[in-house]
Amino acid sequence: MSRLTRRSFLTAAGAVAASPALGATQQKSKATPGEPRSGVDIVIIGAGVAGIAAARRILAAGRKCMVLEASGTVGGRCITDTALFGVPYDRGARAFHTPEANPVARLALQNRFDIYPAPPGQRMRITRRYAREGEMEDMLSAMVRANAALSEASRKADVAAAQALPKDIGEWRSTIEFMMGPYFCGKDLAEVSAADLSRAAERDVQAYCRQGLGAVVVKLATDVPVRLSTPATRIAWGGRGVEVETAQGTIDARAAIVTASTNVLATGKLRFAPELPKRQLDAIERLKLGSYDHVTLELAGNPLGLRSDELVFERSSGPRTAALLANMSGSTLCTVDIGGKFGRDLAAKGAKDMVAFALDWLDNLYGAGLKRAAGRSHATNWNQEPWVLGAMSAAAPGGQFARRSLMESINNRIWFAGEAVHERLWGTVGGAWESGDRAAIAALRVIAPSAPEPKQQPKQPKR
Template sequence: MTRTRPGGTLNRRHFLAAASAALLPTPALAQAGASDVDVVIIGGGAAGIAAARRVAEAKRSYVLLEAGPRLGGRARTESAFGLKVDLGAGGFAGGDGTLGASALAAGQPLVPLPSGRRLFAEGREVRESAYDAFTATLGAARRDMLAAIEGGKDVAAAQALASAPPPAKGTPGSDGPWAATVAQFLGPLSCGRTLAALSALDLARRDARPDDTTSPFGVGALMEALGAWVNVQRDAPVTLITNGGRFHSVSVRGQRTPIRARAVVLAVPAPVLAAGAIRFNPVLPTRLVTALRAIPAGYLEQVAFRLAGNPLGLQPNETVLVKANAGAPALLRGRVHGGELHVLTFSDAAARAIAEKGAEAALPLAQAWLRANFPGAETAVSEVVASRWGQDPLIRGALSPALPGQGAQRRIFTDTVQNRIFLAGDYVPETGWGTLAGAWVSGEAAAGRALRLFGDGPA
């Protein structure tokens, strides 16, 4: 999903986002019922795959446990309309960390994404002066949030903007004609929640690079390819993790014998942990549970459809942001890989409806968005496919931004838990949270910390 950082810079015509099975190698080393390993990795998303690869490279024994039937987490490539459709992460920052390098080293092809986003209003691309005004408003919003958090204070992002002094006369600011669009851009369309429900501290600290790289076969397919050779058990939900001192015991539903491990990399989404889907004996520290509950998942859902003939006049893989209006806000990624596939990312209330009802809610929402912003295009859309991350018990929503007043809690996630548990996931980084590349880096970092328990040499 598209993610942005507050205060991204814009060019005059395009502003930067601040917001196939045949290619998969045959799985190797898969084993069922492993009983004693150096490291157990729990969760088969980007962070878990990265951790498993790091431990494997160190020649330590390990197993990756994935509760579902496939790897990738919120990076998932589906087949629809005879095409490969990413209903989740559609790209990542190729130069941010090691995900891009790992893909290339594994022989996986990558293609660049356009570095710009196009700004539309009333069905037409805006003038250059409007790009300038949007840029100024976005920059003012970032400055207002930074001013509001001086000294480590934390308030709602909306409050930080509302309490800022008015801009000088003649200077575009947070109260101009683009203020509502900027609020949607920074809040719902980036984090899945309104600015009133977001920590100004957490949002201002975020420094996520724009997604500029993707896979021609789908990012979900890329994740599965990168995890194809690791030692993985699918359909292996962990039910209990018990601290046994020198070892942790990991119980898996359907397996009589627990797995004993000297270290655990816990690469499970924060909302899943906060909901108590995995039990711990002894229980997790109170401060960690509090921190997990302070970053509830936002709501972002994607709706894919075919639109023939390029009626919107887009270049391949362009993303469109429209000026705020009475309709549900959404980001459009058009002409995916140069074809007829288009993907709308809805947020907050609209995303909740899609998560609950699927295509029944997604189709009228997509048609209404097209009708409001590109009249006539809606008549060509009669079928959609949609993600339902908010209803997936193994995911439970989108990225996890902090609530107002809770932005400082994120630093807790790099602490070692019960001496041998290391957290990984897109919620862990303090500045790069909410990104696929950030999740990958966090998995490698957690694995590195786990490996230090054993010294520098291989087993």
């Protein structure tokens, strides 16, 4: 994440250069009693989607903020790399779910990004052929029953999603387990709360951005003051405001918004003084990130015979499976996505093994000529990205309530935001944006009671 060289990154770097060093900020400003010496109202930890959304809201309210970003780039889990393959390649998020209700998709359109709808439907491979109409109907009916069972079970108790699945989904069980588990949230269903899955908003309708979703986030950060390569190491919140420590100095402010992922928070890389209340510590533990990675292959000449952005699953017989997104944005790039325990173990073995799996998997489904067509390749490893440490949060069984706990402020000084802090859009770009916006509104209401009220968000369809 931190090694990218992107032209678009320069925009954010410009914003950074414009903001003085932390110590200098403190020395220069003439603070009146009770006001932060830094002149900053709210410090935001993290320049991912949630942090940028929060900053834009605070700036729009006429207040001052500063975003501290640990890595060398803006975007967090949204990062577009144009250097690797010579075309925009999203290493993290790439799809706008429910684009008509997605705030980031709306802003991307306003900023003249080329957003286009994904082709409708998905294809299902059964070894070397596609599923027939009757087989697809069986699969869809099994999926409907699985969703109904999740919803039914979660009304009684927050059990593991695996426990809630109906017994009679027969030969589609493993495929459905993959689609609802590793593919949807990066975890196997035994590790996921049925209630969390069943409350998740529908994500079937998708749109893509030809320039890359990460490029959109960089653009939206244009006027935001971001300090790159500045990890916050400690937040003291016992006094009138907050004091945020970094290796480059301490910055004081009235409040802080923390958007670091739950896995980063769980490592203790960012400490709190006093320690966070037990309720929030428990919530962080229950909302740990799943594992999800892209293994991307250049396949010249369309050997798979698929259209642009076609999504393909296989009727699998175990967890050793994946999802294919073919010819992304009309390019020769095809991504094999892996996740859950299988994906985590494979990623731990390294990029070579991941690429070998992807080629074997495609070879098994489409035939031997494929390996000859393969050119350059790349595999992400989000579990190893030091300031993210995973893919997306999915509540552990019994842990759905944790999202609400993380929404509560810590003594009206600290607010958490990020994908984990959204009850229905967790694990998404849209959810991260809304949570950042919401945290900023809540913080502004405390530090500046005349701040604007939140706008009503468009309703998201339920799963």
